[in-house]
Amino acid sequence: MEQHSIIRKSAFSDFFTLYDHFNGKYNHDPEKVSKAHDNIIEAYELEEQELRLITHLVRIFPNGLLCKKIADIICLENGDYGMSIVESLRRKNFIRTAIASSGQSYIILTTDAMNAFNRYQHFGSLPEMDFIGSIRNAEPSMMNSPSWIRNFKYEMDCRKNSDFVKKWNELGAGELSESEARALCAAIRYFILHFTEPMTGKAKDINEDVNFTDIKENPTVKKTELEALVQKGFIVTKGDGYVIAPKVAEAFLHGHDEIVNYDEISNRAQVIKSCDIDKKELFFSPESQEEIEHLHYMLSKEGFEHSCSVLKRKKRNPAIQSLLWGGPGTGKTETVKQIALETGRDIFLFDVAKVTASDWGATENLYRRLFDSYRYIVAVKSLTPILFINEADQVLSHRLSELDRSIDKAENTVSNILLQEFEDMHGILLATTNNAKLLDEAFDRRFLFKTELQKPDARARKSIWKSMIPELTEQEAALLAEKYVMSGAQINNVATKRDLAELYYLGDRGLSYIEMLCGKELSTEKQNPANRHIGF
Numbered sequence: 001m002e003q004h005s006i007i008r009k010s011a012f013s014d015f016f017t018l019y020d021h022f023n024g025k026y027n028h029d030p031e032k033v034s035k036a037h038d039n040i041i042e043a044y045e046l047e048e049q050e051l052r053l054i055t056h057l058v059r060i061f062p063n064g065l066l067c068k069k070i071a072d073i074i075c076l077e078n079g080d081y082g083m084s085i086v087e088s089l090r091r092k093n094f095i096r097t098a099i100a101s102s103g104q105s106y107i108i109l110t111t112d113a114m115n116a117f118n119r120y121q122h123f124g125s126l127p128e129m130d131f132i133g134s135i136r137n138a139e140p141s142m143m144n145s146p147s148w149i150r151n152f153k154y155e156m157d158c159r160k161n162s163d164f165v166k167k168w169n170e171l172g173a174g175e176l177s178e179s180e181a182r183a184l185c186a187a188i189r190y191f192i193l194h195f196t197e198p199m200t201g202k203a204k205d206i207n208e209d210v211n212f213t214d215i216k217e218n219p220t221v222k223k224t225e226l227e228a229l230v231q232k233g234f235i236v237t238k239g240d241g242y243v244i245a246p247k248v249a250e251a252f253l254h255g256h257d258e259i260v261n262y263d264e265i266s267n268r269a270q271v272i273k274s275c276d277i278d279k280k281e282l283f284f285s286p287e288s289q290e291e292i293e294h295l296h297y298m299l300s301k302e303g304f305e306h307s308c309s310v311l312k313r314k315k316r317n318p319a320i321q322s323l324l325w326g327g328p329g330t331g332k333t334e335t336v337k338q339i340a341l342e343t344g345r346d347i348f349l350f351d352v353a354k355v356t357a358s359d360w361g362a363t364e365n366l367y368r369r370l371f372d373s374y375r376y377i378v379a380v381k382s383l384t385p386i387l388f389i390n391e392a393d394q395v396l397s398h399r400l401s402e403l404d405r406s407i408d409k410a411e412n413t414v415s416n417i418l419l420q421e422f423e424d425m426h427g428i429l430l431a432t433t434n435n436a437k438l439l440d441e442a443f444d445r446r447f448l449f450k451t452e453l454q455k456p457d458a459r460a461r462k463s464i465w466k467s468m469i470p471e472l473t474e475q476e477a478a479l480l481a482e483k484y485v486m487s488g489a490q491i492n493n494v495a496t497k498r499d500l501a502e503l504y505y506l507g508d509r510g511l512s513y514i515e516m517l518c519g520k521e522l523s524t525e526k527q528n529p530a531n532r533h534i535g536f
Contacts, residue, residue, distance in 0.1 A: 010118055011040065011043065011044075011118075011120045013036075014035075014036035015055050015058040015117070016059055017032060017033060017036040018040065018055045019058075044116070044123050047085075053086070054095075054109075057095070062109070067097075070083065086107060093110055095109055096108060096110050122159075132188075132253065134152065134155075135189045136189060136192050136193075138219075146178065146182075149182040149185065150178065152185065164252065167252060170251070171248065171251055172232070176232075179222070179225050182225075183221040183226060184229055184235070184244075184248075186199075186221050187226075187229070187234075187235050187248075191243060191259075192256075192259050195259060195260065196376045197241075197243070198242060199238075199242040229242075230242065234248055235248070246376060246379045247379075249380055254379060254380060257382055260381055262377075265377065268369060269350055270349040271346065271347070272347040272348075277337050279338070279341060280337075282334065282335060282338055282488075283467070284460065291451045295449060295451070298320055304320065304343075304384065317426055320449075321425070321429040321448050322447060322451070323430075323431050323447040324430070325433045325452055325453065326434070327455065328487070328489070329489030330487050331487075332453050333432060334488075336386070339430075345383055345384065345428070346383075347386045348388065349388050350370075350387065350388060350395070354366070363414055364417055367414055368417060374387055384427050384428055386429075386430055389430070389432070391432065391433060392431035392443075395415075419442055419446070436450070455485060455486070455487045456488060458482055459481075461485075461486065464488055465491060468491055469514070471508065480515070480518065484522065494514065494518055494521050498517060
């Protein structure tokens with residue numbers, strides 16, 4: 001396909017060769033005839049009989065062809081079938097019908113078809129072109145040539161209805177100069193190869209050509225072109241370099257999951273892939289069931305897309321931010337994991353230790369880089385991952401009103417960064433805390449949904465006992481549930497100790513042993529009984 005857009009020769013010579021072949025005139029080299037045939041078929045996607053008719057129009061009837069001669073010219077006996085070919089070509093905009101002064105109808109090539117044949121330009125319904133694949137696979141020496149971007153834009157001109165071309169124009173890239181468009185393609189290519197890493201090292205002089213990190217792998221662009229793209233919002237500065245803007249990544253690369261690299265974010269958050277989460281059954285009280293199911297729906301593929309469309313329509317950021325709060329062992333973390341497993345979403349577990357540095361200002365930069373990386377992953381991944389802040393009160397606690405120490409000022413700066421990131425966020429943020437009262441009011445307001453998880457009620461506790469120790473009878477499970485007010489985590493601890501004891505004592509030690517374990521478990525913690533909500 002590319003040879004036609006590069007050479008741009010006239011198609012008429014190939015039509016003439018085919019005409020001679022169809023009519024037995026001249027003995028052209030069979031290879032020449034075959035090549036002419038393939039060129040035309042490839043460029044214009046004509047059926048064999050359509051090709052015959054167009055060839056005659058081009059060769060001997062450039063000003064028109066009487067309809068009554070169609071069947072003879074295309075060597076068919078059935079005139080009705082000949083008319084169906086005419087209708088097919090009319091739908092493809094190759095020909096049109098006109099009326100002669102005598103009143104007879106005739107067909108004639110359209111102006112668009114004539115122009116296409118003159119330049120050997122693509123015409124009709126073109127095959128899809130993988131523009132991202134062309135950018136990814138472009139050799140550096142090829143992309144450095146001015147002809148590369150000209151041919152690339154030519155292919156876009158031929159495919160104005162392509163999704164890539166529509167997005168290109170929606171972003172305003174169609175207004176870029178050739179050199180700026182080439183620089184943008186180079187930036188997209190580098191992003192594909194290296195994901196969120198900076199596009200290039202810092203240039204010493206604004207007029208100096210900028211080499212990418214590895215000149216063997218990447219093209220060379222001018223610093224002035226990069227600065228122009230920054231001003232127009234196509235690329236952004238990152239460290240000492242540049243990277244394509246999130247809106248550009250989302251427009252062209254959304255769904256290209258294969259290019260996502262978790263290395264960048266794993267330095268600041270623990271990555272938990274959905275496929276690595278073990279399935280566990282959770283039990284809810286009736287009052288909590290509705291809230292958890294609602295959150296589950298919103299994070300499903302269909303629910304999240306619908307929620308985002310509603311938020312965008314209301315001029316709000318497409319983000320779901322939810323807080324799960326309750327005492328220790330009530331299943332907050334496990335609830336997040338199970339929702340991630342069921343919706344197929346990976347989890348980025350916010351790790352305070354990884355984003356805390358001793359150097360002045362370094363912690364703030366680490367926080368910014370964490371959200372920056374998450375932003376690009378959201379833009380590209382077909383399924384938005386979950387950013388998960390466990391024990392959120394560690395980082396979202398009350399800000400200080402009186403700042404006497406530099407460390408206090410630094411903590412407030414980090415809090416302000418988080419507040420702004422929450423405000424600007426696109427994606428999914430889930431957080432947990434044992435005590436919601438410790439959260440700063442400004443953070444509390446950022447959470448669209450808040451669900452309290454307390455110790456399970458007796459009904460839920462009975463289900464947990466049966467799931468943990470299937471050998472229990474209904475009566476035994478009910479007795480344990482009523483007698484011992486425990487969290488799901490505590491029941492899990494008792495069940496685990498009982499299983500290990502079976503190995504040591506070579507057998508089940510019975511209900512009395514389980515009750516003894518329950519007494520010991522409760523004696524280590526002072527808990528207030530609860531009447532409802534979720535269990536482990």
